[in-house]
Amino acid sequence: MTIGLNTFLIVSGMLFAIGILGVILRKNTLVIYMSLELMLNACNLALVAFSRYNGTMDGNLFVFFIITVAAAEVAVGLAIVVALFRRRQTVMVDQLNALRG
Amino acid sequence: MVDILFYVFSAFTLISALLMVVSPSAVNGAMCMIATFVGTAALFVLLEAYFLAILQVMVYAGAVMVLFLFIIMLLNVEEGEGGIGKEKWTVAASVVGFTILFVLIVSTFAGSGHLPELAPAIVVDNPEGAVDGGFPFSTSVKSFGYSLFSKYMLPFQVCGFLLLAGMVGVIVISKKSSEQLEAEAATAREKEIG
Amino acid sequence: MTVTQSLLAALLTPLVSAAWICFFLRRKGVLASCVSVATAAAICVFSFMALQGSQGQTVAFAWDWLNLGNFNVRAGFLFDGNAATMLSMVVVVGFLIHLFSLGYMKGDKARARFFGGLSIFMFSMIGIVLADNLIMIYVFWELVGFSSYMLIGHYFETEEARAASKKAFIVNRIGDVGFLVGIVFAYWHFGTTDLAELEALVSVNKELISGSIAAFLMCGFIGKSAQFPLHIWLPDAMAGPTPVSALIHAATMVAAGIYFLIRIVFLFPVEVLDLLAYLGTAVALYAGLCAYGQNDIKKILAYSTLSQLGYMTAAFGLGQPGIAFFHLITHAFFKALLFLGAGSVIHGCHHEQDIFRMGGLLKRMPVTSITFFIGLLALCGIYGLSGFYSKDAILIAGEMNDQWVFILLTLGAFLTAGYMGRLFWVAFLGAPKSESALQAQESPFIMLLPLLLLAGLSIAGGFTDFWPEHLGGLIKENLDSLHHAQGYGHAHHVVLIAGSAAWVVGLVGSFFFYGAGAGEDRLERKFGPVYNFLKSKLWFDEIYDSYVAKVQQRLAGLLSFLDIFLIKGLFVCGSAAMIGLVGICARSLHVGSIHGYVYWFLAGLILFWVAAIGLF
Numbered sequence: 001m002t003i004g005l006n007t008f009l010i011v012s013g014m015l016f017a018i019g020i021l022g023v024i025l026r027k028n029t030l031v032i033y034m035s036l037e038l039m040l041n042a043c044n045l046a047l048v049a050f051s052r053y054n055g056t057m058d059g060n061l062f063v064f065f066i067i068t069v070a071a072a073e074v075a076v077g078l079a080i081v082v083a084l085f086r087r088r089q090t091v092m093v094d095q096l097n098a099l100r101g
Numbered sequence: 102m103v104d105i106l107f108y109v110f111s112a113f114t115l116i117s118a119l120l121m122v123v124s125p126s127a128v129n130g131a132m133c134m135i136a137t138f139v140g141t142a143a144l145f146v147l148l149e150a151y152f153l154a155i156l157q158v159m160v161y162a163g164a165v166m167v168l169f170l171f172i173i174m175l176l177n178v179e180e181g182e183g184g185i186g187k188e189k190w191t192v193a194a195s196v197v198g199f200t201i202l203f204v205l206i207v208s209t210f211a212g213s214g215h216l217p218e219l220a221p222a223i224v225v226d227n228p229e230g231a232v233d234g235g236f237p238f239s240t241s242v243k244s245f246g247y248s249l250f251s252k253y254m255l256p257f258q259v260c261g262f263l264l265l266a267g268m269v270g271v272i273v274i275s276k277k278s279s280e281q282l283e284a285e286a287a288t289a290r291e292k293e294i295g
Numbered sequence: 296m297t298v299t300q301s302l303l304a305a306l307l308t309p310l311v312s313a314a315w316i317c318f319f320l321r322r323k324g325v326l327a328s329c330v331s332v333a334t335a336a337a338i339c340v341f342s343f344m345a346l347q348g349s350q351g352q353t354v355a356f357a358w359d360w361l362n363l364g365n366f367n368v369r370a371g372f373l374f375d376g377n378a379a380t381m382l383s384m385v386v387v388v389g390f391l392i393h394l395f396s397l398g399y400m401k402g403d404k405a406r407a408r409f410f411g412g413l414s415i416f417m418f419s420m421i422g423i424v425l426a427d428n429l430i431m432i433y434v435f436w437e438l439v440g441f442s443s444y445m446l447i448g449h450y451f452e453t454e455e456a457r458a459a460s461k462k463a464f465i466v467n468r469i470g471d472v473g474f475l476v477g478i479v480f481a482y483w484h485f486g487t488t489d490l491a492e493l494e495a496l497v498s499v500n501k502e503l504i505s506g507s508i509a510a511f512l513m514c515g516f517i518g519k520s521a522q523f524p525l526h527i528w529l530p531d532a533m534a535g536p537t538p539v540s541a542l543i544h545a546a547t548m549v550a551a552g553i554y555f556l557i558r559i560v561f562l563f564p565v566e567v568l569d570l571l572a573y574l575g576t577a578v579a580l581y582a583g584l585c586a587y588g589q590n591d592i593k594k595i596l597a598y599s600t601l602s603q604l605g606y607m608t609a610a611f612g613l614g615q616p617g618i619a620f621f622h623l624i625t626h627a628f629f630k631a632l633l634f635l636g637a638g639s640v641i642h643g644c645h646h647e648q649d650i651f652r653m654g655g656l657l658k659r660m661p662v663t664s665i666t667f668f669i670g671l672l673a674l675c676g677i678y679g680l681s682g683f684y685s686k687d688a689i690l691i692a693g694e695m696n697d698q699w700v701f702i703l704l705t706l707g708a709f710l711t712a713g714y715m716g717r718l719f720w721v722a723f724l725g726a727p728k729s730e731s732a733l734q735a736q737e738s739p740f741i742m743l744l745p746l747l748l749l750a751g752l753s754i755a756g757g758f759t760d761f762w763p764e765h766l767g768g769l770i771k772e773n774l775d776s777l778h779h780a781q782g783y784g785h786a787h788h789v790v791l792i793a794g795s796a797a798w799v800v801g802l803v804g805s806f807f808f809y810g811a812g813a814g815e816d817r818l819e820r821k822f823g824p825v826y827n828f829l830k831s832k833l834w835f836d837e838i839y840d841s842y843v844a845k846v847q848q849r850l851a852g853l854l855s856f857l858d859i860f861l862i863k864g865l866f867v868c869g870s871a872a873m874i875g876l877v878g879i880c881a882r883s884l885h886v887g888s889i890h891g892y893v894y895w896f897l898a899g900l901i902l903f904w905v906a907a908i909g910l911f
């Protein structure tokens with residue numbers, strides 16, 4: 001394979017940028033949440049690439065942990081979204097503005 | 102051959118990610134998201150991280166996204182949001198932010214010399230143990246086992262505990278409070294009387 | 296009772312009385328006056344018990360009052376010969392004036408407040424007399440200032456009394472600032488404010504004497520004893536009831552300034568003493584002249600008091616504190632007598648105070664007139680009366696030390712005899728010139744008794760040899776040293792002739808110039824410009840007024856502007872506005888929309904990234 005580390009990092013960065021675009025563009029909490037997962041995934045890709053090109057297992061192990069934590073986080077986060085929906089009858093962030101100064 | 106596969110999979114991943122972000126329907130978005138995860142898993146395969154590729158498909162594309170879809174359908178929040186935000190300013194700001202970030206990323210990594218162009222390291226087929234306190238890169242799942250139970254023992258345990266805490270947390274959060282239950286019971290009684 | 300206990304009792308009884316009157320007897324004038332007079336009598340008893348107990352020994356007693364680190368203030372008594380003499384004078388004169396007030400204030404509605412004020416004054420005055428350190432003296436100094444303010448403003452319904460009380464208070468404050476600075480300075484310089492310790496320090500090392508400390512402490516004296524340039528409050532203070540004028544503004548409080556100087560005499564270097572000598576001489580002469588421009592019987596006496604205070608100051612300045620003290624005591628007797636006599640006249644004439652509207656009082660008020668005349672003679676220094684001995688001693692000291700002081704003081708004595716003669720001939724002789732003078736009648740016995748007793752003291756007060764054994768130690772000592780000084784014989788003769796000439800010419804001249812029972816001021820008629828000049832009192836009030844209006848008021852306006860604009864506007868409100876502005880900005884960041892926060896996050900991220908890859 002002649003693809004270098006930087007090429008993988010560019011792909012990873014683009015994925016991350018798309019994730020951020022999702023976060024700032026969308027109003028649906030669930031979609032925003034998915035975009036966040038996308039950003040985590042972009043990090044995973046970068047980590048694996050680092051691990052591969054560095055010749056050590058540490059990056060892979062980190063990805064392993066990230067996947068674990070992300071799974072737990074998604075479970076809790078979705079539970080929160082459900083609780084929020086129960087109380088406010090909406091998941092649109094523009095209507096969830098109780099923090100307005 | 103591998104190079105072509107890389108470009109194909111990269112394009113697949115990025116396009117489906119973009120589709121996820123702009124798709125008006127949350128369900129469609131979730132489907133695109135699954136495609137993105139699969140594409141990432143393919144990139145993992147190209148990086149010879151087979152175990153992680155499998156985990157990615159199983160945990161992300163399988164478990165997490167199914168949970169997402171389930172919640173999306175449960176809450177039925179499709180109506181009301183016509184895809185991307187309607188406000189011009191939101192769109193403009195998002196696009197500007199995305200562009201700046203995009204330019205930064207490309208300018209950082211594309212041949213500007215910030216990071217050395219490394220060739221892929223040698224893959225050890227059958228790891229025997231730690232070398233200089235770390236483990237050499239290996240396609241074998243065995244190396245995960247060595248790492249998790251030696252160098253990363255403590256994070257591993259903490260992860261287990263975190264999963265337990267997450268489970269308890271989910272139960273506590275999604276349980277209805279006693280007041281809500283009482284209120285529901287009251288409305289039920291009213292219906293009966295009516 | 297030990298001496299200390301007697302002194303404590305003498306000090307605290309009037310305080311208790313004042314508190315009692317203030318809290319419980321405000322509407323019970325008769326009872327309040329009885330309590331106050333009984334208190335004054337009790338003070339006399341306690342003081343003489345203390346005198347008996349001390350047997351001429353110095354009694355010092357102190358306890359810790361404040362302990363702040365290595366700074367400690369002690370409160371205590373220093374009951375030495377001078378304090379004993381002063382205390383005796385204060386309690387005796389004070390008691391007699393209390394007695395007089397019983398009659399004088401009989402019809403007054405606010406009697407309780409008046410007698411409460413007298414009690415608090417007695418407390419403060421005894422405090423000054425006994426205090427053993429500068430800080431304690433200062434505390435009581437302010438207290439007499441307060442009681443003076445309160446009593447001058449007794450008739451606060453009148454504009455004059457209100458203004459006079461404020462004037463007295465404010466002018467005294469000016470002097471007291473200097474006093475306070477002096478105390479701080481003295482503490483810094485000597486490390487103590489205790490009088491006995493100060494004296495010990497200074498006697499060991501003469502180098503320690505500092506002119507500036509003495510000058511600052513002198514400021515307090517100038518304010519309280521109404522010396523130039525802070526003399527302006529005393530004539531105005533006559534707006535108060537006459538017993539108050541007698542007690543506070545003639546006999547005791549204004550004399551407390553001199554007493555204070557005598558207490559700290561060891562701190563004075565020669566330069567400051569010289570200054571005091573000339574200051575006193577100038578005031579004696581100036582006040583004597585001003586008295587000719589006054590028609591109000593009390594104001595004439597007030598200027599006379601000023602003038603006599605000038606004599607005391609001059610004597611002190613000439614290095615004869617004992618003689619100053621001597622004059623203080625005799626002056627207290629005859630000036631209290633004169634003021635009480637004036638009070639009796641005012642009381643008899645239904646509050647008529649203009650001497651040119653009196654006349655013929657000798658026939659209608661014989662006792663008052665005769666006692667007043669005795670006081671007058673004592674003031675003028677007629678041979679054999681108390682004023683003669685003390686004034687004579689001052690003139691002798693002047694003759695021996697400084698010829699100019701002597702000449703000017705003799706001139707002052709002539710002026711004194713002149714204006715007092717004017718007062719007496721016009722007001723007491725001839726025919727009544729107003730309805731109120733026509734209906735004048737002799738005051739009741741309770742008012743005449745103090746007059747008679749004070750007349751006795753005015754006659755006999757000068758014979759120091761007959762004074763009680765333990766009183767007036769310093770005075771006797773000083774007189775003795777004066778009598779044995781070089782050149783005393785010559786000076787004595789000169790003074791005897793000059794002094795006698797002064798009062799003879801003054802009294803006789805005024806009799807012929809003004810005429811007995813004159814209905815108008817001949818000086819005003821014949822020499823209008825001269826009279827007006829004297830009446831203007833050298834325009835001090837006007838100068839101060841214009842200073843206050845033109846300079847001080849503008850400065851205050853400027854400061855007020857700075858305060859409002861700079862401190863309040865810019866610093867206080869400005870900083871508040873800044874914080875508020877920051878708050879508004881920060882608040883506007885809290886849009887409540889998650890996107891808003893993400894934009895900021897993104898902006899931060901981009902910034903960080905740009906910095907990290909070194910784009911700037």
